[in-house]
Amino acid sequence: MAPQPSPQETSQFVERFAGVLANSGVPTMSARVMGAMLVSPTGTMTAAELAESLKISQPAVSGAVRQLLQVSFISRERLPGSRKDHYRIRDDVFAAILERRNQMLGEWESTSRSGAELFGPDTTVGRRLTEAADFFAFIHEDMDLMIKGWRAEHPR
Known part of the structure; x- marks a missing residue:
């Protein structure tokens, strides 16, 4: 012990x-x-x-x-x-924390995409915001899969 x-x-x-x-x-x-x-x-x-x-x-x-x-x-x-x-x-408090953070990534993605449209996709700012949106979308999708995988392996 x-x-x-x-x-x-x-x-x-x-x-x-x-x-x-x-x-x-x-x-x-x-x-x-x-x-x-x-x-x-x-x-x-x-x-x-x-x-x-x-x-x-x-x-x-x-x-x-x-x-x-x-x-x-x-x-x-x-x-x-x-x-x-x-x-x-909460038993799954850390999954819940990351789930909330992942929701934020979705918001960051949509806001970045709207900014890219506002400034124009062919401008320096538009390209920067598109890259940010693509990055947030990539991380958001992977995080979502990881959280779902965790929950599948560790059901409450």
Whole structure:
């Protein structure tokens, strides 16, 4: 059996993980909440547990939880006999994150294509925007296939 990390090692990991998420565009407090929930043995935590674990205020937890609920990265539930909300990290949260990013690639592609039409396909700007749109379309298609493949191999 592997040794359990100390509370300090766990906290350092959560902050390092949150930093990686924050560098990729996830709001910092939301990234910290995700990190804490990810290493929670049950995958669920109350707002008070999150605040204590992360040494942040209840309003900071509330804002982060609200953002994560809005994008369906976590869910809210009540455990039998409890009057407190418990937040659960979504099982496929990382596939969900990449799915949302992939939707953005589709938007970037369509916006780039409309720009290429606006400036004219034979202009320098039009060619640049067409290349961008083609790139986004290529990545979007591959990412879509990868996410579908992952879900096929790892059904919920």
